[in-house]
Amino acid sequence: MKRTTLTLLSIFLMLTLFENCRTTQKISQSDTYELSDNVLAAFGEDIFKRESCSSCHTLSLEQAHSAFKSLDGLGGKYTSGWHYLYLANPDTMFPSAIMPSFPHLYQNNLDKKKLTKWLKEKSLIKKVNTDSVWAKMVRQADVLSEEITQSATPVEGRTEALALIAYLQQIPSSDYKKKVDSLEMERKKQEEIAWEKMWDQALAVKDSTNVIFQASQNKESIQKGQNLFEQYCIACHGNKAEGRIGPNLTDKDWLYGGKELDIARTIAFGVPHKGMLSYRSFFTPTEVGEIIAYISSLKGKGGKK
Ligand code: HEC
Ligand code: HEC
Incomplete structure (x- = not known):
């Protein structure tokens, strides 16, 4: 009898803890995520995560080592046209590159349905007007397309490659990187x-x-x-x-x-x-x-x- 009470009690405790945990997670997600002005880059950040770029890269020079190349301060280091050619075929920039190519990013189109799903994941769906966010994203993609077309190569379609590049182009320099650079x-x-x-x-x-x-x-x-x-x-x-x-x-x-x-x-x-x-x-x-x-x-x- 005593044992069953104890078991029931622990199950009850576990459930409460689990529920607690879930609510905190929910709250922190919707409270901390703010949609930045650069919607295209924000969307691109999740493509960066999805493609496991972080399995080989860190955003902090301080944590970089031979197997973990740093992208600290990458924003503005190269032109967007450079990135557009590079992600399709890294060999064009660094002969015998170790970095894999990401051709599917040039096939996956950006569309309103994907954006809506993404806004939902960020719990932003009720806070923003999806149509206006989509319109903004399209504008940003088109500006970037134009820039790449001018500087490097014609861009076909509004693809995920653009969003990823928009993200890469705003990766800032950490304080550590700035110090190393100035030294x-x-x-x-x-x-x-x-x-x-x-x-x-x-x-x-x-x-x-x-x-x-x-x-x-x-x-x-x-x-x-x-x-x-x-x-x-x-x-x-x-x-x-x-x-x-x-x-x-x-x-x-x-x-x-x-x-x-x-x-x-x-x-x-x-x-x-x-x-x-x-x-x-x-x-x-x-x-x-x-x-x-x-x-x-x-x-x-x-x-x-
Ligand atoms: C882009 C072309 C160019 C290159 C490259 C070049 N020079 Fe000259 N050099 C000239 C010209 C033109 C003059 C003559 C200037 C004048 O007429 O006053 C000259 C003059 C000289 C003089 C003076 C000759 C005198 O009568 O007093 C020397 C010495 C000389 N160059 C050595 C070199 C050396 C060594 C190199 C390589 C490290 C070199 N130059 C590379 C164009 C060049
Ligand atoms: C399997 C490991 C690996 C993965 C995954 C990977 N990279 Fe790389 N990346 C590298 C290596 C290694 C280099 C250095 C150049 C080389 O040897 O290819 C590099 C170089 C780069 C550079 C140039 C950095 C500079 O400062 O010159 C960029 C930009 C980059 N990667 C972006 C990405 C992005 C974006 C992703 C995900 C879509 C990604 N990488 C995924 C290994 C990887």
Whole structure:
């Protein structure tokens, strides 16, 4: 007798708890969900969940690791056209992509019935006017379509792909990501400052201890210099520096001086008004010395034009 009472009591307790749980869930869902202005993106968020994008992705850089790529701050990183091509075929953007393609998103149309069902799931059906929400969603889809058509490729139909892209395009940067980005920017700035300083110091030394001069005198530099010259200079100066758009560098005539450091200066600062870039941020002083070693080795071989 006692045992049955106890069992009944526990069943009663369990049921009450279960019921409690269900009501809290209901309340929290309808109370916390607010339909954002960007209906298309809000709808897209649930497509993101449905397609299990989160099985490989996290929205927090802080939680990212090799098997869990972060989409933190994805919004605005690429154009919508990029996403439209990418989700259909990731290989077009990253060769041998691991990311699967999602062709069905381009076949599933957005329609009012789906929207109504979704609004019901969000317990919003009584709060909003379905027709006006649908009209808004259509407008947003059409604007996005137009943008993708302009920037990348014609869009066919009003499909789920658009909603997903609208969602991806508003994934914000977390505070952690912002901090990482600003540290990275600061690091780059410091690197640039250090690079400038290295160049200023290299050009300031006027005697034979100058690093550019030393590299230019080293026989082993010639091959390295040739590789760089062939990669960056022959388009304008010719295969053997005999001259093309830019002047012959193998004869005795120098517009800006023919001593090693004069040549180094021309390469470092370029001749912008004549179309030759500044190469200071491209090469180290030693590399410029190597290029000069190669140019010097061609002396007299280019023939005078
Ligand atoms: C099986 C794992 C997997 C799934 C599922 C997956 N992805 Fe990816 N995704 C990747 C990997 C891995 C990369 C990195 C590029 C690569 O190697 O393909 C990536 C890259 C991306 C990028 C580029 C990120 C950047 O910053 O360059 C976006 C955007 C993206 N995924 C969106 C999605 C969306 C949206 C879904 C769901 C519809 C999804 N992914 C599902 C694995 C996955
Ligand atoms: C886009 C074309 C272009 C490229 C690329 C280019 N140059 Fe020039 N370069 C020129 C032009 C044009 C001049 C001549 C400017 C003038 O007439 O005042 C010039 C001048 C020079 C001079 C000065 C010659 C003198 O008579 O004083 C040197 C040295 C030189 N270039 C080296 C290089 C090196 C080394 C590279 C590769 C790192 C390079 N250039 C890449 C177009 C180019």
